[in-house]
Amino acid sequence: MSTRKDLAYSVRWNLLLLTVGSALFALGAQGIVARHGFLTGGIYGIALMVWYHTHFLSPAAWYLLCNIPLFALGWLHVGRRFLLYSLYGMLATSLFAEVFQGVNLGVHDQLYAAVASGVICGAGGGIMLRSLGSGGGLDVAAIILHKRFGLGIGRFGFGFNAVLFTASLVSMPVDTVIASLIQVFIAAVTMEYVLALFNQRKVVFVISEHSRRIGHDLVSELGQGATFLQGRGGYSGDDREIVMTVTNNVQLKRMEELVFTVDPEALFIVENTFTVLGGQFARRKVY
Structure with missing residues (x-):
């Protein structure tokens, strides 16, 4: 990178x-x-x-x-x-x-x-x-x-x-x-x-009972960064951790397979994002 x-x-x-x-x-x-x-x-x-x-x-x-x-x-x-x-x-x-x-x-x-x-x-x-x-x-x-x-x-x-x-x-x-x-x-x-x-990337949110293991596997197996967001179920009121990561089209299918292998009941949400700056991604253009 x-x-x-x-x-x-x-x-x-x-x-x-x-x-x-x-x-x-x-x-x-x-x-x-x-x-x-x-x-x-x-x-x-x-x-x-x-x-x-x-x-x-x-x-x-x-x-x-x-x-x-x-x-x-x-x-x-x-x-x-x-x-x-x-x-x-x-x-x-x-x-x-x-x-x-x-x-x-x-x-x-x-x-x-x-x-x-x-x-x-x-x-x-x-x-x-x-x-x-x-x-x-x-x-x-x-x-x-x-x-x-x-x-x-x-x-x-x-x-x-x-x-x-x-x-x-x-x-x-x-x-x-x-x-x-x-x-x-x-x-x-x-x-x-x-x-x-x-420059297009995908922002992925994963809601699962096994978020810690999914986050660990994303880092260790796919080399992806992962962030845990604190969430709460609207119906159950239970606290849970949501995995957020940014990826590209090439990695997306592998990521989907990894998540559902760990938890077939997981909720896998993908959003398009145009620009991601900082970290392992691009640096900003200075005018």
Whole structure:
């Protein structure tokens, strides 16, 4: 487990995640989104909008220029490690977007294009967010505002994109704006899925008359941590110990078998949890 944690904090691993993620995002943005005149959310959406109206420079160049003042402010208000990784992510995104400027992935139908670009850009964004940094842009601005004024990061992102797409109705066809909204929605769902794929865990509660033995077997046979919670039966009023542990999908079936081997009458409760930090699991991301 310590090796896994060391890998998650290694410079090479984080640069790899940022490189792969930025390449995917740029491929979707330039190979599909820009070809159909869509907007992505965030700062890259601003860059695309400016490029559509001016055809001066490129979306990659506008993205880079829009990020410069954000990173200048971030240097004063955001942690150095997060900012430097995000700077790399932003530069990599700009570079790949410039390289992929002439790429056309050949998706012609507008709806298919919105779906495909949403999946590709969302996957890229999710991979970048699994690192200790981000792709820059709106993430840096949101963290600055959160630290300075307590504004929720998700709330700021939603508000920013709402203003962006409302403004786009003035100069863009309604069908294109709707397709862009579909793209942003699918990208957000894909991003959440990619993050969950890396980090989703199961919280397991076991209520049994043999909780001590079950807890011991979880530790000795499966190498799981276990915590005893004090509970009381609603009907009997008897005090009892509830076993709580956190596991993954791979271990879950083995854990179920172990519990019911010890006590066929046990109550086995499983809940999904998105993030588990501390202990033998991941460390928190410091902004």
